[in-house]
Amino acid sequence: MVDRECEDVILVHGLLMRPIMLRLLGYRLSQAGYRVHYAHVATLRRTSQENAQNLHVLIQSLDAAVVHLVAHSLGGLVLMHLFEQYDDIPPGKVVMLGSPIQGSQLAQHLFRYPVFHSLLKKGMRRALSGSEIPVWNQNRTWGMIAGNKALGVGVFLGGLSGQSDGTVALSETHHEKLNEHVVVKVSHLAMQFSHLVALYVMNFLKTGSFHH
Numbered sequence: 001m002v003d004r005e006c007e008d009v010i011l012v013h014g015l016l017m018r019p020i021m022l023r024l025l026g027y028r029l030s031q032a033g034y035r036v037h038y039a040h041v042a043t044l045r046r047t048s049q050e051n052a053q054n055l056h057v058l059i060q061s062l063d064a065a066v067v068h069l070v071a072h073s074l075g076g077l078v079l080m081h082l083f084e085q086y087d088d089i090p091p092g093k094v095v096m097l098g099s100p101i102q103g104s105q106l107a108q109h110l111f112r113y114p115v116f117h118s119l120l121k122k123g124m125r126r127a128l129s130g131s132e133i134p135v136w137n138q139n140r141t142w143g144m145i146a147g148n149k150a151l152g153v154g155v156f157l158g159g160l161s162g163q164s165d166g167t168v169a170l171s172e173t174h175h176e177k178l179n180e181h182v183v184v185k186v187s188h189l190a191m192q193f194s195h196l197v198a199l200y201v202m203n204f205l206k207t208g209s210f211h212h
Contacts, residue, residue, distance in 0.1 A: 007092070008064040009205065012039045012055065014073025014099075015123050021192050022072065028198040029070075034205070037062065041075055044119065048074065048127040052081035059089060068092040068205050072192055073099055073168065076144075077127040084134035093141045093208060095201050098165050098188050100172040101144075103130020109159025136177045141208045143180040145200055146173040151187040165191070182210045 009029055011022040019038035026036040039058055041051045055078060059067055067090045071079050076099025083089065100107075107128035110116040126132045136142070152166020163170040167188035174181060184196055191197045200210045 007034055007066040007068060008037060008062055009034045009068045009070060010037045010039055012071035012075035012078055013041055014075050015043045024193050025198050029202065032202050041078055043074060043123050047122045047125045048078045049081045051078045052085055055082055056086050064090055066090055066092050070095045070201055071099060072097040074123055074127065076101055080134040080136060083138050093205050095204050096144045097191050097197065098147055098168045098173060100128065100168045101175050102172045103133065104128040104172060105161065105169055106154045106159040106167060110157060136175065141179050143204045143210060144173050144178050145197055146170055146183050147186040147188055147191050148183050149185050149187045152189060180210050
């Protein structure tokens with residue numbers, strides 16, 4: 001069995017974000033003994049399918065025995081496209097942070113207005129639109145951390161129903177094939193910096209459970 005200190009973790013950011021947003025989480029993971037890498041997701045210029053292709057190139061360049069994948073928001077849908085397209089991904093666990101894996105009510109609401117078209121057009125295709133999202137058929141441990149502190153753009157711009165993290169509805173983070181789903185009182189943006197979220201991620205990568 002590969003020692004945890006030799007395991008690699010790739011962090012994947014979300015819509016309109018940059019890898020720097022995940023640097024604090026990455027630092028905490030590196031302090032726990034993981035080798036941390038950051039994927040750049042060009043959400044304005046590329047679809048989730050195209051970003052998955054670039055992520056695959058990064059994974060292959062590592063030549064690693066184990067690669068864990070941790071993705072925030074739209075980054076989780078990029079992972080779903082990654083696994084749909086490729087069957088040569090090294091073993092490892094998957095953790096998603098507030099990823100709308102059933103599609104995004106907020107994005108669909110905002111996309112009705114021309115001013116948001118350029119921001120959302122690429123992210124909508126087979127992702128935020130909720131249509132033709134890749135089927136999850138992976139035999140790997142998969143967990144979701146969702147937030148229920150409604151503080152974000154959805155509060156001000158509308159388009160959300162039920163509990164949410166202010167950007168993603170809680171219902172959008174559920175999937176029948178998730179191994180574990182945990183809810184934290186944190187907003188969509190803040191979960192990238194939350195110490196509790198980082199602890200949950202580390203627990204999951206180490207044991208396959210958030211609560212071990």
